[in-house]
Amino acid sequence: MNKISVVYFATPDIAIESFLSLINDGNFIVKALVTQPSKPSDRGKKITDSKIKKEAIKNNIKVFEPYKISKDEDTIKELKAIAPDFFVTFAYGQILSKEVLEIPKFQTINLHASLLPKYRGANPICECLLNGDKITGITTMVTVLELDAGDICLTKEINLNDEDNYETLSEKIAKESPELIKQTLTGLYNSTLKPVKQNPECATFTKKMTKADKDINFNDNAIKIHNKVRAMCKINTNHFIYNNKIIKVLKTEAKENNDFIPAGSVISVNKEGILIKCKTGAILIITVKPEGKNIMSAYDWSLGSKIKSGDKILCKQEE
DSSP: OOOOEEEEEEEEEEGGGHHHHHOOOTTTTEEEEEEOOOOTTTTOOOOEEOOOHHHHTTTTTTEEOOHHHHHHHHHHHHHHHHSSEEEEEEEEOOOOOHHHTSSSSSSSSEESSSTTTTTSSHHHHHHHHHHOOSEEEEEEOOOSSTOOOOOOOEEEEEEEOOOOHHHHHHHHHHHHHHHHHHHHHHHHHHOOOOOBOOOHHHHBOOOOOOOGGGGGTTTSHHHHHHHHHHHTTSHHHHHEEETEEEEEEEEEEOOOOOOSSTTBBBEEEEEEEEEOOSSSSSSEEEEEETTTSSSHHHHHHHHHHHHHHOOOOOOGGGG
16 A cells, blocks of 8 residues: 555644654555644743644644645645645634635544534634533544534544543544544555544534633532633633632542532631532632742642631632
8 A cells, every 4th residue: 555645633632642653554644734833831931843743843844834724825835735645634723715625635534522413613622611511533534614513534432531631632532543644544545444424413612711611609509610720721721719819629529418508618628628618519729820830739729728617618600
């Protein structure tokens, strides 16, 4: 079999394992990487290359960084000259125009972090954790102009537990993706794989996180709060306000509790963490990042903040 040529479109770390897998597999040849332009880092505002760009450079793979690929005539011209068999996209971060999608000899194949048609859109990992799903997965699909609506090539289920969060689920998806994309490209190239149409009536869509979604509301039930924390621990960290300081919450555990006390009341403080009453049940705060400080255990934070049993943490709407 001839080597299958690919141009890979990706930006975040979740896409690195699949990228390297294609590079290191003798059945494929990665012609280029298309990624979002390098951005200033959080500290010092120094321009920092993404990890996937660094891997491309290390492997002598050409890198394109268009600010808007659908309007970048030079990049489009160069991609047409490369004329790969496939484009592969994985959380690239830009919409591809009809002109771009028509460049590869076969198709543009997208790795999507859900079992389509469930959770179309930009935040499938976050959404399945918010909803407390026990099973999610990965889909390879043929990219079309409509959002995540293309024909499905292959899927891979992934089991979730209550401890999984955005970071651990991203790692699971990254680990399972390489084999799925290679099977997909090989099957399409050899005409042994026939994509199947999605059922649009079963489609659900992810929602964009807002500033208000970051606030922890102890008038919610404990399981809902726990799901929010694990879903947003890396992208939009949840927090509450204590003594006029933002306390980011990074790790929690939902607990059963039937005490007849107001939501937001501190039930106990010990080395396990800070147990706070919710509308239903209680939430154990385990790891926090107080405003202006490093990540620490909730117990260590309690020693400095003097928070104790019987204290009340007001919800946003109560302040």
